[in-house]
Amino acid sequence: MLNIVLHEPEIPQNAGNIGRTCVAIGARLHLIKPMGFSIEDKWVKRAGLDYWDKLEVTTYESYPDFLCKNFHGNQPDARIYMASTKAKRTYCDVEYERDTYIMFGKESAGIPEEILIDHEDTAIRIPMAPDIRSLNLSNAVAIVSYEVMRQWGFDSLEREGHLHRLSWR
Template sequence: MLNIVLFEPEIPANTGNIGRTCVATGTRLHLIEPLGFRLNEKAIKRAGMDYWDDLDVTTYINYEDFLEKNPDAKIYMATTKAPYVYSDVKFEEDCYIMFGKESAGIPEEILVQNKENCMRIPMIGDIRSLNLGNSVAIVLYEALRQHQFAHMNTEGHLHRLNWE
């Protein structure tokens, strides 16, 4: 099982969407406080739809609390400051993929301590960043692809319509 970590997320709709993606993929969600919203807000429930109650989510009072409670975690950090591309990373089972808050990302002091595990999503020009929910989906699905989408439905079926 993979783990998504959001460092101090600020926008409830982003976190709700990410929560829904985590439910759809069997991924755990970890939220590092402070949050820019309350977990019982309508906006987070609306974005997560009726999936929020099925979400495996853990909150932490700060980054140090997260590290203390997950001492053996292999953590990859998504940042626009990284020299490596996310598709070059070989994601282990049970690894943690961290994303920073919408307005500032992961603090540089944390990135510097973990520079060998930092990765980026390629973009052109002066674009600062992608939407947090989109970034999580891009990287998470690459990690899932590397594990052959284990335990996921990989085939759909069309239902023939009777036009007569």
């Protein structure tokens, strides 16, 4: 299963959009405090539309709390990738395992270097123009998440759409 991890997210609308993406692809959302909002915030729910109640979401008091509850003997085969503009390789250069966590940092600063330093081999980036600081967090999550889904053959996702009133010729 894909697990999206937000480290200290600040903007409720981004969290809502990311929650909606998680529901659309069958991913879990993990939120690491402190956060710049409450998950009960109207902007979170508004951005997530009517999908928020379908979301599998867990909050953690800190990064060590997240690690303790997800990686200490619980899931020995799970890997965590760190999405960061500071990474050396791109998100497309990775073959994602079936039990994958991808962590994204807060909007204003990204993942702290004190965390990144221990994850050089699993740090990934989205290529961008050199004068751009970063992408919007919810856009970055969608880009990387759909690459994972593509690699997994879009398992359990609807691959074909249908017209509502007409038929394709």
